[in-house]
Amino acid sequence: MGDPKTSRKIWKKPKRPLNYDLIMDELKTLGTFGLKTKRELWKTQTELSRVRLQARSLLALGQEARGRKEPILMQSLSKIGLVDQNSTLDDVLNLQVNDLLERRLQTIAQKKLYFKTPYQARQAIVHGHVMIENSVVTIPSYVVKTEEEEKIRLIPESRFNETLSKPKSDLGTPETENLESEINNQDKNEESTVKQDVPKESTVKQDVPKESTVKQDVPKESTVKQDVPKESTVKQDVPKESTE
8 A cells, every 4th residue: 555654646647748739739628627737637637547447347347246336436426427327337438538627626616606717716716715515615626526516606705706797698708798799890801801802813814915925025036046056157167278
């Protein structure tokens, strides 16, 4: 088991941490869920691999042993909302990292309490503004159980009770309510400008035949080059003078 004073690592680094595609995917996940460091992501990946390992080991057991141990695993995962009660081991093997990250207190508090960004939700949790039932939780990575989702709320003394409100549109925060209309107006303006530029391109194409007339003058230069052999005949008369 090891000495309790020296705890073991609960995360593993990827085999190729400097891979470009891997780095971009990790940065996207960090920004989406408001993670502080990649270590939090690696912890979730390690936990997911542990759950998958348990599911694969159950598939290799006999029917009797599997019938005893499979309900224990499914019940523990259903409590935290990863699977349903009627799910199978195939559903456990199909779990992704985002499924585990969505069960964090930080993610659920952002959706339930209408925080503007996941980082704002993280700050509120760390500063003790969020509580579950009657206890304040200051751990953003706390895995919320299904029975605790409805009990998440702000403390009465929190200043977020005055600033946070439910957005009027489905886009998210009140700051992005007019975002859809602005995007549509920009698209219409771009389409109108593109249509106005099309006739201008047609006029440029009409000037191309003028360049073809210039190319017809090239054969005249070839006639000048044909006069060069005449000079070579003059050079042949020089040896005759030397013989006299």
